[in-house]
Amino acid sequence: MMEYMIRFTQVHETFRVPEIKALAVLRGIDMEILSYSPSSPFCVVKLPSAEAAAQLVKRSILVKAAYELWGSGSSYEDLHDNVRGHSEHLWPLYKKNTFRFSVDSFQGTRSTTEQKKLIEGFRFLGFEGPIRMKGAEQEFCLLEEWQFNCAKLGVYEPQSVHLGRFICGSDRDSINKYDLKKRKYICTTSMDAELALITANITLADTGKLFYDPFVGSGSFPVACAHFGALAFGSDIDGRSIRGKGKSKPNLLSNFVQYGITDQFGDSFVADLTNTPLRKARLFDGIVCDPPYGVREGLKVLGSRDPTKGKEPIIRDGIAHHQMDSYVPPKKPYSFLAMLDDILEFASVSLVDNGRLSFWMPTSNDEDQEIKVPEHPCLEIVSICTQDFNRWSRKLITYRRIPDSKVVHTVREERVKENGVSADDLNPFRKGYFKGFKAAFR
Amino acid sequence: MKVLTLNFLTCAVKACKTTSASFPLVPKECELVSDTIAPNPTLLTNLLPRVDWPALGSIAVALGFPSLSPLPPTPADLENDTKMMADLHTLLLETQISEGSLVCANCGHEYKVKEGIANFLLPNHLV
Ligand SMILES: C[S@@+](CC[C@H](N)C(=O)[O-])C[C@H]1O[C@@H](n2cnc3c(N)ncnc32)[C@H](O)[C@@H]1O
Ligand SMILES: [Zn+2]
Numbered sequence A: 001m002m003e004y005m006i007r008f009t010q011v012h013e014t015f016r017v018p019e020i021k022a023l024a025v026l027r028g029i030d031m032e033i034l035s036y037s038p039s040s041p042f043c044v045v046k047l048p049s050a051e052a053a054a055q056l057v058k059r060s061i062l063v064k065a066a067y068e069l070w071g072s073g074s075s076y077e078d079l080h081d082n083v084r085g086h087s088e089h090l091w092p093l094y095k096k097n098t099f100r101f102s103v104d105s106f107q108g109t110r111s112t113t114e115q116k117k118l119i120e121g122f123r124f125l126g127f128e129g130p131i132r133m134k135g136a137e138q139e140f141c142l143l144e145e146w147q148f149n150c151a152k153l154g155v156y157e158p159q160s161v162h163l164g165r166f167i168c169g170s171d172r173d174s175i176n177k178y179d180l181k182k183r184k185y186i187c188t189t190s191m192d193a194e195l196a197l198i199t200a201n202i203t204l205a206d207t208g209k210l211f212y213d214p215f216v217g218s219g220s221f222p223v224a225c226a227h228f229g230a231l232a233f234g235s236d237i238d239g240r241s242i243r244g245k246g247k248s249k250p251n252l253l254s255n256f257v258q259y260g261i262t263d264q265f266g267d268s269f270v271a272d273l274t275n276t277p278l279r280k281a282r283l284f285d286g287i288v289c290d291p292p293y294g295v296r297e298g299l300k301v302l303g304s305r306d307p308t309k310g311k312e313p314i315i316r317d318g319i320a321h322h323q324m325d326s327y328v329p330p331k332k333p334y335s336f337l338a339m340l341d342d343i344l345e346f347a348s349v350s351l352v353d354n355g356r357l358s359f360w361m362p363t364s365n366d367e368d369q370e371i372k373v374p375e376h377p378c379l380e381i382v383s384i385c386t387q388d389f390n391r392w393s394r395k396l397i398t399y400r401r402i403p404d405s406k407v408v409h410t411v412r413e414e415r416v417k418e419n420g421v422s423a424d425d426l427n428p429f430r431k432g433y434f435k436g437f438k439a440a441f442r
Numbered sequence B: 001m002k003v004l005t006l007n008f009l010t011c012a013v014k015a016c017k018t019t020s021a022s023f024p025l026v027p028k029e030c031e032l033v034s035d036t037i038a039p040n041p042t043l044l045t046n047l048l049p050r051v052d053w054p055a056l057g058s059i060a061v062a063l064g065f066p067s068l069s070p071l072p073p074t075p076a077d078l079e080n081d082t083k084m085m086a087d088l089h090t091l092l093l094e095t096q097i098s099e100g101s102l103v104c105a106n107c108g109h110e111y112k113v114k115e116g117i118a119n120f121l122l123p124n125h126l127v
Helices: A013-026 A050-057 A076-094 A112-120 A193-202 A220-227 A239-243 A252-258 A336-350 A428-441 B003-008 B041-050 B053-062 B075-080 B082-094
Strands: A002-008 A032-035 A042-047 A063-073 A099-106 A138-145 A160-169 A210-213 A231-236 A265-270 A284-289 A351-364 A379-388 A392-401 B026-034 B095-103 B110-114
Touching (some): A002 A050, A013 A042, A013 A193, A013 A392, A063 A076, A063 A138, A231 A239, B026 B053
Antiparallel strands (some): A002 A063, A063 A160, A351 A392, B095 B110
């Protein structure tokens, strides 16, 4: 086991460890996190090999790169000593290679002259190969961590410094490839490319697996899962979002065509999750979705608002009304909390053992408005990541389907059936969200 | 809609789901098209245990394909038989129903397929 430095980006902090842990599970890599802080992009881990480090970070979205860690210190003097004691046996391996050095200063800046001087300090490594700024066989990096706001505080030295040998970059460039601004078909609730790709990683999307989004909309999640090789399925109660709107009718499939991933397109169909046509069987390796949490996001289920209505088919002029092309089945509002329960129940029925469910859930930052993370005896919570906004936040909650033999059956609390009629009555969060929102922008 | 997907679907009516007559849905007046998709042996091996084999057999025949063996191939069978692999790939992943309907043999409800997209929304009296 050797120590490696994972260089994260300093965004979506609470998603970083869940993503990297998911990738370790996916690739069967034994990883131990030795140091991590939400406020730092530098994370030290123990891994079996450089190959494992490459496998781990190659498809990560929140990692920038992985380095073999040659030493750490609280000053350059410290670092030099540490590198001498820690990695002297490695130096001869790269003696004849072409190489380059770079400096990565987090929350700090270094002029080119300063950088040069710092790099000069590592002459003792004894590299003889020529320096190549492009295409060097080995790249070394001085990773510096500066205190926040150091310039203002008059701090002129970093808090800690590390030397690393570059192993592998990540898949961050895909964020640009799947940028919503350049996508043919999107809707108001399309998930941004970065978060969709992270979600696909956390849910373990991979070649040879089957993935499903029951609230597919414009298909951000299936696209992201397909990017990682999964065969991706999606359905939605809104037929227009599946078939496409307007003349040229861009739809879900258009996005797969745009990105050249049609081989990974499973299927799309029109369906209500609460009346799903999928048979009860372990069909999917992963379920990923952003369920609708209010009218604006189209939270509806099949059925009439008036429970006494429409129990018989309507026949006009000998033709059954519901068989006509123009027929639109009635829909009624539904409770977001009940929908969450339905998603969990569906996942417990449809996921293979150890398959994962990830969904997004909004929540108010007021404690009394907070929505409890839903639970199911067959599903174990793997991770909860939070994206914070001003007055509200949303969480990405991920579960693992526990194999039946390991499920501990407990008596489940039945949800009290909500009897509200409007979506606001049915969805406690929505009221809070809009009140908070208005207050924040006044 | 792919034949694979058809194998995953049954009638959306709750009372039908528990009956054996509702699965598989019976293709009616279906037009087929075929896409070319790169072979993916890992995917085929992984998804075969999730396919209901008897139902796939009856769907294959209903769509005009040769009948399948009575038992599904094991992963080893698949690996050693490139022809079987290719045939299953074509049937499950490349063959698509572009137009037509799918009928529940229990309640008789017809689900329309248009431009390859099936609609499973139920009229009010079936919810
Ligand atoms: C937040 S959007 C999902 C957006 C999607 N992730 C995307 O990237 O475009 C929620 C979707 O759920 C759909 N929906 C609402 N109620 C539904 C139901 N009962 N069954 C299935 N889909 C439903 C809506 O039509 C909407 O497209
Ligand atoms: Zn039926």
